[in-house]
Amino acid sequence: MEDTVGLKINKNDNVAVVFAENAKKGVRLNVTDHKGNVSILVLLSDIPYGHKAAVASIKKGSPIIKYGETMGIATTDIEAGEHVHVHNADSQRGRGDIQD
Amino acid sequence: MEFKGYMRKNGKAGSRNYVAIIPAVSCANDVAMAIQAQTDNTRGLYHHQGCCQLPPDLDRVTESLIGLGCHPNAGAVLVVSLGCEGTDVERLVNEISKTGKPVELIEIQKLGGTSKAIEAGTNAAQNLAVSISGLQREPVDISNVIMSIKCGGSDATSGLASNCAIGYVADRIVDLGGTVIFGETTEFLGAEHILAKRARTPEAGRKIYEIVNQMETRAKSMGCDMRKGEPTPGNIAGGLSTIEEKSLGAIAKSGSRTIEGVFDYTDIVTDQKGLWIKDTPGREMEILTGMAVSGSQCMLFSTGRGSPQGFPIMPVIKICGNPLTYEHLINDMDINAGKIIKGEKSIEEVGEAAFNKMIKVLSGETTKNETIKYYSSIDIYTLGPVL
Numbered sequence: 001m002e003d004t005v006g007l008k009i010n011k012n013d014n015v016a017v018v019f020a021e022n023a024k025k026g027v028r029l030n031v032t033d034h035k036g037n038v039s040i041l042v043l044l045s046d047i048p049y050g051h052k053a054a055v056a057s058i059k060k061g062s063p064i065i066k067y068g069e070t071m072g073i074a075t076t077d078i079e080a081g082e083h084v085h086v087h088n089a090d091s092q093r094g095r096g097d098i099q100d
Numbered sequence: 101m102e103f104k105g106y107m108r109k110n111g112k113a114g115s116r117n118y119v120a121i122i123p124a125v126s127c128a129n130d131v132a133m134a135i136q137a138q139t140d141n142t143r144g145l146y147h148h149q150g151c152c153q154l155p156p157d158l159d160r161v162t163e164s165l166i167g168l169g170c171h172p173n174a175g176a177v178l179v180v181s182l183g184c185e186g187t188d189v190e191r192l193v194n195e196i197s198k199t200g201k202p203v204e205l206i207e208i209q210k211l212g213g214t215s216k217a218i219e220a221g222t223n224a225a226q227n228l229a230v231s232i233s234g235l236q237r238e239p240v241d242i243s244n245v246i247m248s249i250k251c252g253g254s255d256a257t258s259g260l261a262s263n264c265a266i267g268y269v270a271d272r273i274v275d276l277g278g279t280v281i282f283g284e285t286t287e288f289l290g291a292e293h294i295l296a297k298r299a300r301t302p303e304a305g306r307k308i309y310e311i312v313n314q315m316e317t318r319a320k321s322m323g324c325d326m327r328k329g330e331p332t333p334g335n336i337a338g339g340l341s342t343i344e345e346k347s348l349g350a351i352a353k354s355g356s357r358t359i360e361g362v363f364d365y366t367d368i369v370t371d372q373k374g375l376w377i378k379d380t381p382g383r384e385m386e387i388l389t390g391m392a393v394s395g396s397q398c399m400l401f402s403t404g405r406g407s408p409q410g411f412p413i414m415p416v417i418k419i420c421g422n423p424l425t426y427e428h429l430i431n432d433m434d435i436n437a438g439k440i441i442k443g444e445k446s447i448e449e450v451g452e453a454a455f456n457k458m459i460k461v462l463s464g465e466t467t468k469n470e471t472i473k474y475y476s477s478i479d480i481y482t483l484g485p486v487l
Contacts, residue, residue, distance in 0.1 A: 094327075
């Protein structure tokens with residue numbers, strides 16, 4: 001069976017990108033970091049190809065970090081291994097629905 | 101290093117040699133299409149602007165059409181006017197004529213209507229086509245290249261594979277003395293601080309913040325969350341959750357060199373070299389047009405979901421970051437950057453393959469978009485209301 005691989009791009013990231021078609025709940029994800037070191041993350045959700053898994057717990061209101069930069073804010077508490085996407089991550093930009 | 105191009109009288113080098121048929125207003129499109137259908141080696145620029153717009157937008161339309169008419173891939177130009185448009189037709193024809201290329205004008209209302217205009221325009225276009233058909237390619241130094249960049253139909257692979265491969269090519273072209281232009285101001289939101297740090301001057305850095313602020317203000321004026329507009333539903337399905345995430349991946353395609361400054365949408369590249377930004381939206385029709393207005397002879401286009409678009413007079417090379425998409429849409433994609441995701445090739449190796457393909461395309465080899473005849477993605481980016 002093909003390895004279930006994820007990529008943590010920057011050392012400060014709290015998400016990894018999943019590049020596998022078999023990343024189902026309960027599967028052990030092989031997370032490669034920027035130095036090529038591999039760690040194991042047990043998935044708490046099914047994660048589609050190209051989507052993100054949290055590699056650390058992220059508190060509601062805290063930044064979601066990818067490429068070492070803030071890419072959004074958690075709208076719920078997120079556990080390591082959970083799918084991170086539009087259901088629990090909000091943008092801070094182009095928000096005409098929010099008063100400054 | 102050289103490619104084989106068509107030298108124009110104004111010193112610019114083309115990668116193609118077409119008769120460009122330019123409707124001065126969308127109302128002239130049907131006549132222009134009939135002329136194109138009857139004339140070999142023509143490309144029509146069928147936009148949807150030029151009337152019932154505020155003067156600043158009408159100026160943008162005139163100036164954009166001037167840029168397209170002056171494009172070095174157009175060996176000759178036929179302008180098709182209805183006769184009552186807001187576009188400044190006289191200025192359009194005069195400015196294109198200054199390049200030294202042959203320009204003809206037909207006016208539908210003056211000629212007595214559609215069928216008479218089609219007849220006159222077809223005769224004019226056929227004469228132009230014959231007149232430029234014998235021109236030969238000759239060696240041109242690579243420093244004459246104006247390479248444009250875009251990413252479309254992005255997914256999570258774009259920022260890690262295809263954009264990085266294009267960034268490699270961008271660095272190579274800058275180092276060889278050429279010009280590279282990237283745009284999509286919307287996709288700077290959340291990454292503008294990184295770009296501004298790469299600006300040549302404090303003024304250029306301030307300009308980057310200014311165009312991002314203008315774009316974001318326009319988006320917010322609708323009173324809703326920008327999500328679904330940017331990132332698009334396709335981006336979201338591909339794993340991109342926010343515009344910030346999309347932007348942080350999008351800027352990888354600009355490579356690593358210093359950003360010299362910011363062009364306005366209608367600016368034509370004269371003698372500027374190095375890496376530049378052009379203030380454009382992300383949507384294909386408007387950015388492809390803006391980049392062609394610059395005089396770009398070739399675009400490198402990164403995709404993950406699989407965007408097929410091309411432009412009438414500018415070849416577009418598709419670099420696909422998603423290995424599944426590349427296999428699935430193989431007849432639309434030129435370069436497989438999915439090998440980076442699979443660990444089979446490095447960014448440098450794929451970048452070199454893209455660079456070599458670009459040199460061939462500049463010298464006449466066709467892209468997939470040209471081969472499948474998917475090249476009518478054109479429209480002019482305007483800012484005000486339609487009246």
